[in-house]
Amino acid sequence: MHLEKQAKKILSFPRNQAEEVQALQDTIYVIGGKWKLPIINSICNGNKRFRDIQRSIPGITTRMLSRELKEMELNKLITRTVYADIPVSVEYESTDYCKTFGPIILAMIDWGKKHKKKITGKG
Amino acid sequence: MHLEKQAKKILSFPRNQAEEVQALQDTIYVIGGKWKLPIINSICNGNKRFRDIQRSIPGITTRMLSRELKEMELNKLITRTVYADIPVSVEYESTDYCKTFGPIILAMIDWGKKHKKKITGKG
DNA sequence: CCGTATCCTACGGGATACTG
DNA sequence: CAGTATCCCGTAGGATACGG
Numbered sequence: 680m681h682l683e684k685q686a687k688k689i690l691s692f693p694r695n696q697a698e699e700v701q702a703l704q705d706t707i708y709v710i711g712g713k714w715k716l717p718i719i720n721s722i723c724n725g726n727k728r729f730r731d732i733q734r735s736i737p738g739i740t741t742r743m744l745s746r747e748l749k750e751m752e753l754n755k756l757i758t759r760t761v762y763a764d765i766p767v768s769v770e771y772e773s774t775d776y777c778k779t780f781g782p783i784i785l786a787m788i789d790w791g792k793k794h795k796k797k798i799t800g801k802g
Numbered sequence: 803m804h805l806e807k808q809a810k811k812i813l814s815f816p817r818n819q820a821e822e823v824q825a826l827q828d829t830i831y832v833i834g835g836k837w838k839l840p841i842i843n844s845i846c847n848g849n850k851r852f853r854d855i856q857r858s859i860p861g862i863t864t865r866m867l868s869r870e871l872k873e874m875e876l877n878k879l880i881t882r883t884v885y886a887d888i889p890v891s892v893e894y895e896s897t898d899y900c901k902t903f904g905p906i907i908l909a910m911i912d913w914g915k916k917h918k919k920k921i922t923g924k925g
Numbered sequence: 926c927c928g929t930a931t932c933c934t935a936c937g938g939g940a941t942a943c944t945g
Numbered sequence: 946c947a948g949t950a951t952c953c954c955g956t957a958g959g960a961t962a963c964g965g
Contacts, residue, residue: 696847700859702914703840703907709917711836712937717826724819729947736823743938745948766946767945779916782909784826790906791825794832835957852927866958868928889926890965 714747719777720784727770837870842900843907850893
């Protein structure tokens with residue numbers, strides 16, 4: 680019976696499956712690593728200060744946060760504004776482009792919560 | 803004005819923000835790397851044979867596919883069935899648990915397509 | 926066809942210390 | 946507070962070859 684299914688699959692497979700796989704891989708490339716999505720999430724949630732962002736993301740070091748923020752600024756995901764206070768203060772803010780990751784982040788948060796319920800036994 | 807916003811943020815921040823960040827990080831941990839989601843996507847789309855799965859995912863090597871499949875079988879994301887054909891054939895199938903990643907994958911495919919349009923200039 | 930076995934390396938990422 | 950600079954390391958992942 681697996682042979683029949685095999686035949687069916689060949690017929691039903693074509694579509695623009697290839698395009699979708701490519702889109703998926705592109706996205707993975709862009710948001711790859713442990714930190715980009717948590718940082719985006721944090722900033723989109725209103726955290727603006729370096730320290731606040733860091734405290735909002737368990738485990739991240741200043742080094743990684745600094746690196747990622749720099750890269751995200753280059754990629755127009757966030758803006759960086761320096762205020763000449765004493766001491767100087769800096770604010771990061773998300774661009775509209777950054778917010779397009781919202782659905783992905785929400786889907787992942789949702790999955791994570793359900794997954795935890797499954798592990799814990801219940802919510 | 804950034805000082806006022808700072809004050810507001812502190813007040814509005816609490817919620818179960820922490821829980822959401824944790825859920826997000828958990829999910830990233832589970833589906834981390836370049837290959838897990840593309841493989842899940844491929845199998846959920848009906849690909850069952852090792853070769854078919856490999857051909858459906860640009861760039862993946864037999865080594866990585868083999869490793870990931872083994873791990874995914876351990877984690878009950880897929881089932882592996884061996885048929886004593888000549889030569890022997892193997893079929894991979896997704897479990898219900900595996901399908902819970904659907905929303906994440908769809909959101910990422912969607913983002914990838916839109917991102918390409920933005921890059922290309924239009925769709 | 927369905928993988929395993931080697932070999933190798935780039936780099937994501939941690940720890941720690943230090944500056945403006 | 947807002948980072949940068951070093952040092953270091955594990956491992957994800959690529960290339961290639963081979964076995965059942």
